[in-house]
Amino acid sequence: MSSVRWEDMDTAYDATSLVRGKGHFVDDIRLSNMLHMSVMRSPYARGRILGLKGGMSSADFKGKLASVGEGASPSSALSIEPVFATGFVNYVGQPVAAVFADDRYRSTDLLDSIEVDYEPLKPVVTIDDALNSGPIHSGMNSNVLVEATQGKDFPDPNTPIVLEDILENDRVSTNPIEPRGIVTDYHNGVLNVWISTQSVNSIKTGLVESLGMNPDDVRVMQTDTGGAFGSKGGLYPEYVIAAYASMKYGKPVKWIESRREHLASTNPGRGVRGRVKIFAALNGKIAGMKGEVLVDAGAYGTGSGGFSAQYIGFMMTGPYSIENAFVTGRALLTNKVPQGPYRGAGRPEASYFIERMLDLLADELKMDPADVRLLNMSDKPFESPLGMRIDAARPFFETAVNELEYRREAKLTKGVGLSFFVLVPALYTGESARIIVKGGRVSVWLGGNSHGQGHEVFVKKLVNEELGVPEDIVTLYRGDTKMTMVGEGSWGSRSAMVGGAAVVAACRKLKGDVLREFGNYTADNLLSGSYDEFVNDETRRSINSFGANLATVEIGKMGNVKVKKCIAYYDVGRALNRDMVIGQIQGGMAQGIGQTLHEVLSYNEDGQLITSSISDAGVPLAEDLPNFGVKIAENRSILPHGAKGVGESPTIGVPTALIRAIEKARGKRLRKTPVMPEDLME
Amino acid sequence: MEDALQLLSKYGDDAKVMAGGQSLIPLLKLRIASFPYVVNISGLKGLNQIVEKGDYLEIGSLTTISELEENDLVKEKYQALHEAAGLIADPLVRNMGTIGGNVSHGDPSNDIPAVIIALKAKLELAGLRGNRNVDADSFVTDSFTTVLEKGEILKRILIPIPGTNSGGCYIKHKKSAGDFSVAAVAVHLRLEDDERVKSAGIGLTSVAPKPLRAVRGESYLEGKKLTDSTVREAAKIVVSESNPSTDFYGSLEFKKKVLGRITEEAIHLSFERAMVR
Missing domain, CATH: 3.30.390.50 (CO dehydrogenase flavoprotein, C-terminal domain)
Known part of the structure; x- marks a missing residue:
C-alpha cells in the first residue's frame, strides 16, 4: 500500500476513483510520527476486573461514551458505556486497555504486555436470561433499559379468529467491506479527526461530549467510507481513546479495526423478538393487533436498543388500516455488544412481525395472502392508532400485485412469497448543505456523508437543475465539520430526500444572491462571482412510501434454499438517477437474502461469540443471488425535487417475502431469521 | 530435504514446516499459533510429481491442489481425488496449497485425508534416520495431530493403482x-x-x-x-x-x-x- 499524506488527498467524492483503486480510505493516511493503537478487549461476557497492569486504561481516562447518531436515545446514567471498562466488563470485545507503537505489528505484540485479572461472573446472554435474571448493572432494578407503549390498550375484540405467534430476527453484523477506523491528530490546540463515517457531525458532537472539549477545538473530516449500513453513525470507545491518546502523546494516532474486532465490538443490528396477536373476522378483516416487542439491547444504553423498542412498535400496523393497535416495547440489557442500527433499523423488524401474521391469517382462512392484505387496506390516507400516517395504500398495492406478476407466479410455483411494507424515512431535523461558488466552480458539502451510495450523483444533478450550471463543474466534497458546522447524517433512507432538499434550498439562496446583485439570474452571473451559502433545512412533515416484494425459492434435499426470483416494486418518488436507485435496491436485496438465509452473530451460553470470520457471519455470496428484478414507481413527493426514500426498502421487503416463499415451499411455519438448512431438511 | 530435516531436528517444537502456507499463515496472522521458526519447504525440488510407478500412483507432497485437480491421469483414474481437489476452498488457495500440507495439518475438515483413506494409500515420511511408510488411515491420530515425529516431513503419497471394475x-x-x-x-x-x-x-x-x-x-x-x-x-x-x-x-x-x-x-x-x- 502506498503512503498517502492527508494534504495530498483529493477530498472530492468520486465513485470512479474507487473502481480504479484510487480511493482514499482512513487506513491510507500516513502522518509522520503516527502511533498505531491496539485495543485489549474483554475475553469474558461478564466479569469483575480484579487487577490491571500495563497499557492505557480507565486508570488514565475515566470518560463515558456519548450517545449520538441514528437512534441515539438518552437512557439511565447507570447503563452508559464507559470508554474503558471500569471495574467490570460486560461483553466479549469490550475495550479494557489500549497500547500504542509506531507500527501495527508492534502495537499488536504489545497487547501481550498487559496483565488483567478477571473474576468471571455468570452472564446474561439471551432475551429470556435478561427477563429472568437480576440486573447486569448494579443500581438498576432490572434489565429493562427502556419500556415504551405505542397506541392505547383496548379490550380484546370479539372476533372468531384470534392468532398469536412469537417471531424473531437474530442479530446480524453490519459487515461493511471496510471495517471501522480513525486517525486523530491533536495539533496547535485543535483535535483533527479523519474517520470512516456516516456523519462527521455526530462524531464531533460525541467526541466533544465524551472528552469535555470546546466544539471549536474539534474538526472531524470524513475519508472515503467503504460501507457502513448504520454502524458508522455513532460514537465508539476506540474513537475517544484514539483522540485522548493523541492529546496525551502529542502525536497522531491511528486505529483500524480488524474483522474479528468488527464482529465482536461493532454494534450489530436486529436481535428482536415479537409476540404478536391479531383479531380478525372470518372474511379476513383485522379488527385489532396487540404486540409485545423485546429488543436485545446488549450491555449498554449507548447503542440504539432503547430507540428500537419504541420505533418498531410505531410501525407495526404496516400498510394496513388496523383500527385498534397497542404495542409494548422493551429494550433489555444483556452481556453482549450494544445493539445498533443496521440498514432498516427497526423498519424490517416491524414489517417482519406484521407480515408474518398476515401470512398466518391467510393460511388460517385458506385465503390468498395478497387478497388478505388488500382487504385490510384503505383507499384513503390512514393514520394508525400507533401514530403512523400513510397514503391510500390499496391503489398502490393492487398495482404492485400486477407489476410483480404475483398471481401468475402463485399458480406456477409452490414456493412463492409476497410482502407489502411502508418505508418511514428518518427525516427528522433535516439536513445541512453548504455551497461555495468561486473561480467558476461550484463546491458542495453535505451534513450527512456518503458511505458508498454516491451522493455526488444526485447533488450534481440537483445543482444543475436549480442553477443551470454544467454538472462537471460541480463537486461534492467529503464531510468536514469545518465546512458544515451543523448537520445530521446519512442513514434512515434520508439522504436524497433531506440532503437533496438542503441542496435545493442552498441553490435557491444563491439564486437570490445573484438576483439581488445583478437584477436577474443567469448561470454566467453566478459563476462570475464568489458566493457562500449554508442552509440547515428542516423537513417536519412525514413522507412515507410504499413497497412490495416477491420471492420464489426451491429447497434442495439438504435443506439448502435456492432463491429463484427476487423482485421489487417500490415507489421511490422521483428517481434522481435510475441506475443509482436500481443499484441501491439490488445491494439491499442481497442483504435481505443474507439476513434470511445465513447471517447471524452466534453466542454460546457463556456469551462467547462463536462467529469468528466474515464467512462464518454468513454474508451472502454470488451463488446465493438470483437475477434481481427491479421495478420502480415514480410518484413525486412533496419535496421540491420530488424524492422519496429507497435505501432501506429492500432490507424491509425481502426478508418477509423470502421467508414466506421458503415456508410455502417447505410447508412448515417459519418464525425466525435466519432460516437454517436443518430446519428445512426433511 | 536433508537441510530441512536438519533444521526441524534442531529446533524441534519451535519449528513448523510450511509448504503452501494456506493453513499456517492464517493461524499466524490471527495469532492463534506462533512459532519462533518456520521452515519453508516450498522450494524443495522433485516433490511435485504425479506418476504411476509399479503398483502405485506416487504424488509428491509439494504437488499443489490445482496441479492435482488439473492432472489428466488423476482425472481419468482417481476421480475421488480429482473431485476433492476441485472442491477445496477457492482457486487462490488451490494454487498455493499442497496435498502434503492438506494432509499433514491434521485438520478433520481437510478433504484429502478422507480420499486417501478410501483409496487405501500409504504415506512416505522422510526423516534423518531414513524413510518410513504409514497407512493413510493411521496418519492423523486426533484433531490437528499426526504420527509425524520431530524432524519428519511427509514426502510422498502412494495410492494403489485401482484394478479393473x-x-x-x-x-x-x-x-x-x-x-x-x-x-x-x-x-x-x-x-x-x-x-x-x-x-x-x-x-x-x-x-x-x-x-x-x-x-x-x-x-x-x-x-x-x-x-x-x-x-x-x-x-x-x-x-x-x-x-x-x-x-x-x-x-x-x-x-x-x-x-x-x-x-x-x-x-x-x-x-x-x-x-x-
Whole structure:
C-alpha cells in the first residue's frame, strides 16, 4: 500500500476513483510520527476486573461514551458505556486497555504486555436470561433499559379468529467491506479527526461530549467510507481513546479495526423478538393487533436498543388500516455488544412481525395472502392508532400485485412469497448543505456523508437543475465539520430526500444572491462571482412510501434454499438517477437474502461469540443471488425535487417475502431469521 | 530435504514446516499459533510429481491442489481425488496449497485425508534416520495431530493403482462456496465380475475429531450385491461410525442426516462408475 499524506488527498467524492483503486480510505493516511493503537478487549461476557497492569486504561481516562447518531436515545446514567471498562466488563470485545507503537505489528505484540485479572461472573446472554435474571448493572432494578407503549390498550375484540405467534430476527453484523477506523491528530490546540463515517457531525458532537472539549477545538473530516449500513453513525470507545491518546502523546494516532474486532465490538443490528396477536373476522378483516416487542439491547444504553423498542412498535400496523393497535416495547440489557442500527433499523423488524401474521391469517382462512392484505387496506390516507400516517395504500398495492406478476407466479410455483411494507424515512431535523461558488466552480458539502451510495450523483444533478450550471463543474466534497458546522447524517433512507432538499434550498439562496446583485439570474452571473451559502433545512412533515416484494425459492434435499426470483416494486418518488436507485435496491436485496438465509452473530451460553470470520457471519455470496428484478414507481413527493426514500426498502421487503416463499415451499411455519438448512431438511 | 530435516531436528517444537502456507499463515496472522521458526519447504525440488510407478500412483507432497485437480491421469483414474481437489476452498488457495500440507495439518475438515483413506494409500515420511511408510488411515491420530515425529516431513503419497471394475467419488456438502464441509465422504469400490463388491474404501471428512475410515461400512459392503436397501443399510452403518459435534456448521443430528444422504449417493455413484469400467 502506498503512503498517502492527508494534504495530498483529493477530498472530492468520486465513485470512479474507487473502481480504479484510487480511493482514499482512513487506513491510507500516513502522518509522520503516527502511533498505531491496539485495543485489549474483554475475553469474558461478564466479569469483575480484579487487577490491571500495563497499557492505557480507565486508570488514565475515566470518560463515558456519548450517545449520538441514528437512534441515539438518552437512557439511565447507570447503563452508559464507559470508554474503558471500569471495574467490570460486560461483553466479549469490550475495550479494557489500549497500547500504542509506531507500527501495527508492534502495537499488536504489545497487547501481550498487559496483565488483567478477571473474576468471571455468570452472564446474561439471551432475551429470556435478561427477563429472568437480576440486573447486569448494579443500581438498576432490572434489565429493562427502556419500556415504551405505542397506541392505547383496548379490550380484546370479539372476533372468531384470534392468532398469536412469537417471531424473531437474530442479530446480524453490519459487515461493511471496510471495517471501522480513525486517525486523530491533536495539533496547535485543535483535535483533527479523519474517520470512516456516516456523519462527521455526530462524531464531533460525541467526541466533544465524551472528552469535555470546546466544539471549536474539534474538526472531524470524513475519508472515503467503504460501507457502513448504520454502524458508522455513532460514537465508539476506540474513537475517544484514539483522540485522548493523541492529546496525551502529542502525536497522531491511528486505529483500524480488524474483522474479528468488527464482529465482536461493532454494534450489530436486529436481535428482536415479537409476540404478536391479531383479531380478525372470518372474511379476513383485522379488527385489532396487540404486540409485545423485546429488543436485545446488549450491555449498554449507548447503542440504539432503547430507540428500537419504541420505533418498531410505531410501525407495526404496516400498510394496513388496523383500527385498534397497542404495542409494548422493551429494550433489555444483556452481556453482549450494544445493539445498533443496521440498514432498516427497526423498519424490517416491524414489517417482519406484521407480515408474518398476515401470512398466518391467510393460511388460517385458506385465503390468498395478497387478497388478505388488500382487504385490510384503505383507499384513503390512514393514520394508525400507533401514530403512523400513510397514503391510500390499496391503489398502490393492487398495482404492485400486477407489476410483480404475483398471481401468475402463485399458480406456477409452490414456493412463492409476497410482502407489502411502508418505508418511514428518518427525516427528522433535516439536513445541512453548504455551497461555495468561486473561480467558476461550484463546491458542495453535505451534513450527512456518503458511505458508498454516491451522493455526488444526485447533488450534481440537483445543482444543475436549480442553477443551470454544467454538472462537471460541480463537486461534492467529503464531510468536514469545518465546512458544515451543523448537520445530521446519512442513514434512515434520508439522504436524497433531506440532503437533496438542503441542496435545493442552498441553490435557491444563491439564486437570490445573484438576483439581488445583478437584477436577474443567469448561470454566467453566478459563476462570475464568489458566493457562500449554508442552509440547515428542516423537513417536519412525514413522507412515507410504499413497497412490495416477491420471492420464489426451491429447497434442495439438504435443506439448502435456492432463491429463484427476487423482485421489487417500490415507489421511490422521483428517481434522481435510475441506475443509482436500481443499484441501491439490488445491494439491499442481497442483504435481505443474507439476513434470511445465513447471517447471524452466534453466542454460546457463556456469551462467547462463536462467529469468528466474515464467512462464518454468513454474508451472502454470488451463488446465493438470483437475477434481481427491479421495478420502480415514480410518484413525486412533496419535496421540491420530488424524492422519496429507497435505501432501506429492500432490507424491509425481502426478508418477509423470502421467508414466506421458503415456508410455502417447505410447508412448515417459519418464525425466525435466519432460516437454517436443518430446519428445512426433511 | 536433508537441510530441512536438519533444521526441524534442531529446533524441534519451535519449528513448523510450511509448504503452501494456506493453513499456517492464517493461524499466524490471527495469532492463534506462533512459532519462533518456520521452515519453508516450498522450494524443495522433485516433490511435485504425479506418476504411476509399479503398483502405485506416487504424488509428491509439494504437488499443489490445482496441479492435482488439473492432472489428466488423476482425472481419468482417481476421480475421488480429482473431485476433492476441485472442491477445496477457492482457486487462490488451490494454487498455493499442497496435498502434503492438506494432509499433514491434521485438520478433520481437510478433504484429502478422507480420499486417501478410501483409496487405501500409504504415506512416505522422510526423516534423518531414513524413510518410513504409514497407512493413510493411521496418519492423523486426533484433531490437528499426526504420527509425524520431530524432524519428519511427509514426502510422498502412494495410492494403489485401482484394478479393473473399480470406481469412486467424493461428495462434499458445504454451506457455501469455498467453505469447509458440513460433512463429506469419499468412496472407492472394486467389483467382482458378477457385480458383487470385492473391496470397499470409505473415508469421512468433518464428522469426527479426525478424518475417519468407516471400517464397518466397508466390510458390510464387501461381498454384497448393491441394492437400494443394502446401500441404505451401509449408509446407516457409516453414520453410526461417525462422531460429529454440534458447532457452527450445524447440529450433530443435522450432520448425521447429511452424512447419511451423501453416503448413499456416493456408494451409488461409485458403483455406477465401477460398472462403466
